[in-house]
Amino acid sequence: MGKLMAKLQSQYVCQSCGYISPRWIGKCPNCNQWNTFIEEAPKPVKASRKSAVPTRFEPVSFGQIEAQQVPRVKVGLDEFDRVLGGGIVPGSLILLGGDPGIGKSTLMLQVAVLLANSSILYVTGEESVQQLKLRAERLHAENAKNILLLAETNLDIILDILERTPPDILVIDSIQTMYRPGLESAPGSVSQVRESTALLLRFAKTKQVPVFLIGHVTKEGVIAGPRIIEHMVDTVLQFEGEAHYSYRILRALKNRFGSTNEIGIFEMRETGLHEVKNPSEIFLSERHYGTSGSTVVASIEGTRPILVEVQALVTPTSYGLPQRNSTGYDFRRLSLLLAVLEKRVGMNLGQYDVFVNIAGGLKIIEPAVDLGVAVSIASSLRDVPVDSTSVAVGELGLSGEIRTISHIEKRIQEAAKLGFKKIVVPQNNMRGLKQNGDIEIVPVERIERAIEILLE
Numbered sequence: 023m024g025k026l027m028a029k030l031q032s033q034y035v036c037q038s039c040g041y042i043s044p045r046w047i048g049k050c051p052n053c054n055q056w057n058t059f060i061e062e063a064p065k066p067v068k069a070s071r072k073s074a075v076p077t078r079f080e081p082v083s084f085g086q087i088e089a090q091q092v093p094r095v096k097v098g099l100d101e102f103d104r105v106l107g108g109g110i111v112p113g114s115l116i117l118l119g120g121d122p123g124i125g126k127s128t129l130m131l132q133v134a135v136l137l138a139n140s141s142i143l144y145v146t147g148e149e150s151v152q153q154l155k156l157r158a159e160r161l162h163a164e165n166a167k168n169i170l171l172l173a174e175t176n177l178d179i180i181l182d183i184l185e186r187t188p189p190d191i192l193v194i195d196s197i198q199t200m201y202r203p204g205l206e207s208a209p210g211s212v213s214q215v216r217e218s219t220a221l222l223l224r225f226a227k228t229k230q231v232p233v234f235l236i237g238h239v240t241k242e243g244v245i246a247g248p249r250i251i252e253h254m255v256d257t258v259l260q261f262e263g264e265a266h267y268s269y270r271i272l273r274a275l276k277n278r279f280g281s282t283n284e285i286g287i288f289e290m291r292e293t294g295l296h297e298v299k300n301p302s303e304i305f306l307s308e309r310h311y312g313t314s315g316s317t318v319v320a321s322i323e324g325t326r327p328i329l330v331e332v333q334a335l336v337t338p339t340s341y342g343l344p345q346r347n348s349t350g351y352d353f354r355r356l357s358l359l360l361a362v363l364e365k366r367v368g369m370n371l372g373q374y375d376v377f378v379n380i381a382g383g384l385k386i387i388e389p390a391v392d393l394g395v396a397v398s399i400a401s402s403l404r405d406v407p408v409d410s411t412s413v414a415v416g417e418l419g420l421s422g423e424i425r426t427i428s429h430i431e432k433r434i435q436e437a438a439k440l441g442f443k444k445i446v447v448p449q450n451n452m453r454g455l456k457q458n459g460d461i462e463i464v465p466v467e468r469i470e471r472a473i474e475i476l477l478e
Contacts, residue, residue, distance in 0.1 A: 106279070412442065
């Protein structure tokens with residue numbers, strides 16, 4: 023026999039984190055997930071004596087680089103453009119993730135329809151072109167002649183079409199359904215998702231074509247596939263919302279061309295997603311007056327002030343260990359506030375169950391809502407309603423002090439615009455703050471004083 027060819031050894035790849043093992047194991051030592059290893063054959067490497075790079079590249083200094091202002095493509099959805107940082111950057115790779123049925127495909131189809139002056143290639147690996155046509159009719163976008171539809175999952179065929187007729191914008195729905203025939207692993211595996219993302223990244227950068235990748239999420243809420251794809255893309259967008267609410271929130275978890283603090287708010291209707299121009303008015307529309315445990319707080323999401331209702335319910339516990347539950351608010355932060363109320367205010371909460379909810383399905387992580395949460399808990403415990411014409415903002419320290427917060431002027435203006443008569447703010451925020459004639463500004467230093475002012 024002639025010279026024997028070396029046989030490629032199979033490897034086992036964790037489908038959760040991408041860890042590679044030479045043999046199958048039950049529990050991944052990297053991410054501690056069970057039964058996530060799938061056998062994959064490595065791709066053979068062809069040896070070549072010639073370099074793949076035709077020319078020699080040399081490093082350049084900052085002084086030799088000419089700064090250019092990249093023009094952005096405005097979609098026309100103000101909420102969408104705000105999250106991206108002002109529009110779509112040519113050559114950018116954008117990953118959009120979200121729960122099943124949340125409206126990712128609907129959002130991208132609406133974006134494609136609005137870009138009537140650009141040619142859009144919408145590649146679907148999960149639906150047929152007839153299904154997309156029906157969705158377009160539901161969105162009243164029957165005459166969107168700028169959109170080309172392609173139902174294909176073979177990435178080699180897709181790239182061949184892109185090389186022949188590159189579009190202005192490319193949408194891949196979804197990246198987990200794409201595959202390369204050269205890889206023996208199944209679509210959605212770590213190697214397939216990683217290789218597909220790398221090829222689409224190369225296409226986006228060489229052709230200066232914006233590429234949108236729609237991604238699935240796991241049961242933990244993170245984007246499925248190897249974490250490396252989040253490092254490869256330029257922008258990671260998260261489309262979220264509660265199943266029982268019609269409101270959807272678009273967040274930027276990563277953005278190389280803008281801020282990651284901006285959010286876009288939409289309302290899902292039968293005709294598609296509609297922008298919410300005044301979210302404060304929407305989230306306070308079902309508020310009940312004269313009820314204990316309800317406080318209005320002024321939160322900041324990016325550069326936008328939003329007034330939301332913080333609800334608390336304190337009831338005697340029926341178990342030996344009291345329950346502590348929160349929806350839309352950090353659970354560990356809630357435990358901290360309860361400890362401060364017990365130690366500094368003298369509230370005995372050890373025999374009570376405490377439930378906190380941010381009305382409207384919002385998730386708020388900034389500490390400026392601490393004062394509103396603490397006042398709502400005190401209101402529910404004493405069964406005394408909070409002043410319905412007041413707004414509370416401030417971070418609560420461990421010694422019971424109300425600490426300084428940012429963007430205080432924007433919060434005051436939003437509260438005054440919606441007709442509130444009084445706003446309680448930290449004492450240190452009064453430095454250089456101009457009085458607003460439409461609303462009374464009440465500074466406080468301690469949580470005890472804030473509770474006295476806000477509880478009728």
